[in-house]
Amino acid sequence: MAQALKRTPLYELHCELGAKLTEFAGYEMPVQYSLGILGEHQHTRTKAGLFDVSHMGQITLRGSSYQETALALEKAIPMDVLGLKVGRQRYGFLTTDGGGILDDLMFSNREDHIFVVLNAACKDSDIVHLRTLLEPEISIEVIENRALIALQGPASETVLSEFNSQISAMKFMDIETLSIAGAECWISRSGYTGEDGFEISIPSSAAEAITRSILSKQEVEFVGLGARDSLRLEAGLCLYGHDIDEETTPVEASLTWAIQKARRTNGERANGFLGDKIITQQLDMGTYRKRVGFLPQTRAPMREGVEIYETESSKEVIGKITSGGYGPTVGHPVAMGYINSEYEDSNDNLFGELRGKRVPVKIAKLPFVPLNFKR
Amino acid sequence: MKFTEEHEWLRTEGEIVVVGITEHASTQLGDVVFVELPDEGITVSKDDEVVVIESVKAASDILAPLDGEIIEINEALSDEPSKVNEDPMGEAWFFKMKPSDPSQVEDYMTEDEYNKLIS
Structure with a gap:
């Protein structure tokens, strides 16, 4: 028998708002609402679109210090984790022994730990992979009691500032803990549409109420996975399992901008990650x-x-x-x-x-x- | 008007049959962004793929509902594919064909039967 589909804390709201649902990565997710894919896409580019991305994996990594945690994570990803400042986020990817990409992700320096957001379809295997590489020195906590939403588009800042005035001071790839309607939210100024915007991790119990308040703003429409795909495609962003996978290396995938100098030939911490031989060779010689x-x-x-x-x-x-x-x-x-x-x-x-x-x-x-x- | 299980409608005008897709089909497809029509004058067999429709979601085919000749295509759809969503049962017909056996039309569903199929 097929496994029952999982639902996000916003499932009932999707149904109430007339979402067309589809199976995605084991979840029952909205592909579009009544506005339709074209309308939702345009709305995000011109005003603000709100996405439920709670199916994505949220985990924290904790060692005895940020430094220890960062150096450990650097075994799994070819990014400069150690050099990332407190309150900053970076794009990265887990690599395979063969230099391929196991998943792409976002990671941030949260002072005493690292917060990582993983793709829904890969999160279970990513966690097993990270446990194998990092435990027991680093403890890995899977955050299951938080929803994740993304507010994307030029009106995002204005809308979210109404909930917390500190929003405006954030720059692209900043991450902070801020209160929204009394709930402790982890907010980063980032997204996957090519637009300005925010990704907001919310305690599940507060997710529906906060989502409703944001949706009540005139500039905001709910946007499904259909428009999420056309938005990220126009922005040139990769979809894991399609544009990148275990058979593609980061160099082939034109993602070398995400591999900082410190991890390349002659860098302070060159190599030392899975697939380093192949990736470094390709960085130097081409593909x-x-x-x-x-x-x-x-x-x-x-x-x-x-x-x-x-x-x-x-x-x-x-x-x-x-x-x-x-x-x-x-x-x-x-x-x-x-x-x-x-x-x-x-x-x-x-x-x-x-x-x-x-x-x-x-x-x-x-x-x-x-x-x-x-x- | 007659309806196929492939969600096409067929309207007989004398010796000619006009073919389009139903409102239900256009809603299911989502926003149509591309329509590829057949050449006028070609002879087709029933179930040949004659039209390609692409929506923002996916590509789908329209099959020839009858044996016969494609005598006219609706060129306007190439420039304005969104008409398929706006007026699928009217202005957004796809092609007109001259069936070699007009009685084939009778094999298809009535409006009532079609409505039952999609309900």
């Missing part, structure tokens, strides 16, 4: 393929799995789309995927095979929309 943006040259969307060829008749597959669809803000189909490195800077028409027909597509710079972070 055979690269993640790039693709801009289809007709109105036909190119979705995951579409193969890329050099010409209308060439036989050799030179790339593959890993995420693609219509970009509502761009007003045109957009996609990302992998291409043989020799074509990485090509300005020529390449061809994607759509239903047996070769359709022109060009390599494009990511992101497809300007990133509106408040740095």
